[in-house]
Amino acid sequence: MALNPEKDYGTPVSISEQRINLEIDGFKVTVPAGTSVMRAAANIGIDIPKLCATDSVDPFGSCRLCVVQIEGGRGMPASCTTPVAEGMKVVTQNDRLAQVRRGVMELYISDHPLDCLTCAANGDCELQDMAGVVGLREVRYNPAGENHLGAVKDESNPYFTFDPSKCIVCSRCVRACEETQGTFALTIDSRGFDSKVSPSQNQAFMDSECVSCGACVQACPTATLMEKSVIEQGVPEHAIVTTCAYCGVGCSFRAEMKGDKIVRMVPHKDGGANHGHSCVKGRFAFGYATHKDRITKPMIRKSIKDHWQEVSWEEAINYAASEIKRIQAKYGKDSVGGITSSRCTNEETYLVQKLIRAGFGNNNVDTCARVCHSPTGYGLKQTFGESSGTQNFDSVMKADVIMVIGANPTDGHPVFASQMKKRLRQGARLIVVDPREIDLVKNSAHVKADYHLKLKPSTNVAIINALAHVVVTEGFVKEEFVKSRCDVASFNKWRTFIADPRHAPEATESITGVPAADLRAAARMYATANNGAIYYGLGVTEHSQGSTMVIGIANLAMATGNLGREGVGVNPLRGQNNVQGSCDMGSFPHEYPGYRHVSDKATRELFEKEWGVKLQPEPGLRIPNMFDAASDGTFKALYCEGEDIAQSDPDTQHVFHALESMECIIVQDLFLNETAKFAHVFFPGASFLEKNGTFTNAERRISPVRKAMKPLAGYEDWEITQLLSNALGYKMDYKHPSEIMDEIARLTPTFHGVSYEKIDELSSIQWPCNEEAPNGTPTMHEKEFMRDDGKGLFMLTEYVPTQEKITPMYPLILTTGRILSQYNVGAQTRRTANNMWHSEDVLEIHPHDAEDRGINEHDWVGIKSRVGETVLRARISERVQPGVVYTTFHFPESGANVITTDNSDWATNCPEYKVTAVQVSKVSQISEWQQEYQAFSEEQLELLAKE
């Protein structure tokens, strides 16, 4: 349920192009074939009473409330399960129908608590509404008869309750779990009067395989499945449509409010990315926004050994500006820089890079995409001409073969994973390329990978070359596509290169560990599909050959003609909500917004004219370069907005040393994060609920972020950047983020048509949006690629083994990943009840490796690499292969990055997080680093101003 929900048409829309004419209650209506009578009626404003029907799931026909009469037909069919027919004449209201509906409702209410006035769903209950609609005035059955009113409530889930006494067994929750989420955690147990909704085998929700996506809660027409926040606070009174601040899917939500308090987040049915679906993070884990750890007052201090002083905004801003000026005067203009975050809005990141380039006077600006998808930006720009994925999410519904490489969508991008699983249940084939057994391989209901190419970490490029080798040598190249759409000279060179026997699956088998027969079969499956689509994640990019692998994927897609239409494409699954946007906005040190190099004179002059300053024509420092320069004493001040480099960047000791070496670190964030513990100025930022702006998701969809409550600290983040800029003497005078977007649109060809008015009109826009594509571009490269000559470029991708070698001293490879309930460095989700699912990072180790080392489940194990050591609990698992260990990185005390090295992608310096040679051994206590970190962290929290 939702406050004043969008219109529910009862059954899903039909996409048939055939049109059917019929008459309902004397009104003529034309609808697509396959439409239900219920939906056809709803289209002309006739709302047939219903309970078990809702337009997010297929019709079921169980409640019998939606019965109608059809001229010439027998009986009273359910309008939800009756498709329209040419010339059909339908009656939805007459005395007989009214009598039947009242009878149905009377039966329902005879076994339902009559506590409407005190029920949490009062005013937000379809059962209550329908009782009114059918005119139910009495219940003639004896209330003392057999009933379910004493059924015990399940309150195990931290976010919602399940009260079977209020259940009408309409199966909407069961169908939502199956059709919308694809988990199949719920069923109707038993038969007849004993029928009841059951998580798994009559287990509590928390003990079942339920993933808490909220689809069942959303679908429930009564108070049976109800958000605890609504039970506690009551039904919300207004809603604001905004965009989730978690992963790169970018789900649209209705923030349902009571005054300025958020009651619940409800997925927005019209959301272009999520179509009314959600995951446990976006739907429920918003409590961090008002968590007691939020810092809401600006703070300054001279040294990180000093107590923080709470000061006015004016004092904090002036202090920060004076420090930047002092340091630039002493160490030079280039001794300062800034870092933006993918958690910031487009407008905020744009403004930070503008401040650095125009206000600081250098190009020392970078973003956290440096450590995740910078190879995507590089590889796709080189080959296709644009640093972005090629499709929209809906494209997956037309894919026949889906290849998932180095991604774990059910954990990292759960809402898109649900859509992908839906397509897989429809019959699409699946190839998974991953060193670890992700859930899609065989742990998702009714989904099983046709091939799991379980490669050794770091051998991606050998795999992609072998796949391409099969395509080329077995005659699967789409010659016409290559000839008409690609740079033929580059293709011919590549064809010769890739056909060499050293790339044959039989030759690469010893490198990758993937049997040649499986690889050949997978290559044939992808190459011969009508539509083959590749989805990939950080398991591709976070390698020393991350960019090479992205290029290899692009080569393969071009060679097989899998680009330029729906159902195909190269689809990077972005980690954070605004990875795409932060890159689009010119956050990299070498590029202005729209991925134009700073050395390009015409572009530079465009910005110089708009910004009124002379700009530097040379690239600035990347994040790892900033750390190195800081350690060397030439980089002295950093403005860091929304990013926690101390936790998220590799080789923690090196990062800590760099941070300690700076004279002024300005952190703008919600919490005293790990980086802030090294800071001298703290600007309290605003959560996504407290500001206006836009996020751009993995499918290039620019979606609105709208202010639902006042900023707790007084300012939206773009305002803070503007204040700092003005204090530094570089004038900014925006009144609203829409003016920033207008400036972006003026200066960026792919954004020329974007404005807040346009976003409001269309709900969201996929760039490029300009004169050629006024309503945006769901599918890229349809007619030509975006390179200057319009042709796709093939590039040579030699496999180069990583320099992070295993040795007798470090015999295992550590690789890292994510889990559904936690998000990135955990600053948000660790401050919610999501910790009930995952309260610490653990080390997955194969039973053979564990046995060799005498390690048992839950033992403390030391993980030692060439750069450091940390300690985690062991989890024995066959998901990892022998020789490989795996962990997540959501908790700072885990110190996952204490052991990762600074080995990085050759093109972009994206760290090789996925490959660290380690030794693992049983230990009895946490590591020395962890002990030191614990002490440092406690000391820093002590230095916070006390109330």
Place this chain on the structure above:
Amino acid sequence: MNIEKLVKMANDIADFFNAEPDKELAAEGIKKHIMRSWDPRMRKQIIEYYKDNGEGFSQLAAQAIKKLCGTA
């Protein structure tokens, strides 16, 4: 900055371009990549190191840095 790290970065870039059979073209590609992505301070440092007969470069990386010297 740490010169060993800069040399390693140059060698890593060269490893990618080494797939190009025409080594002149490969060296030009490396030079262009460094020009477009390295802060001038880093370029200056590696050029100075190269000119001082610095060691550790792969053959192709050395060829590219030699070309880079012409831009300084």
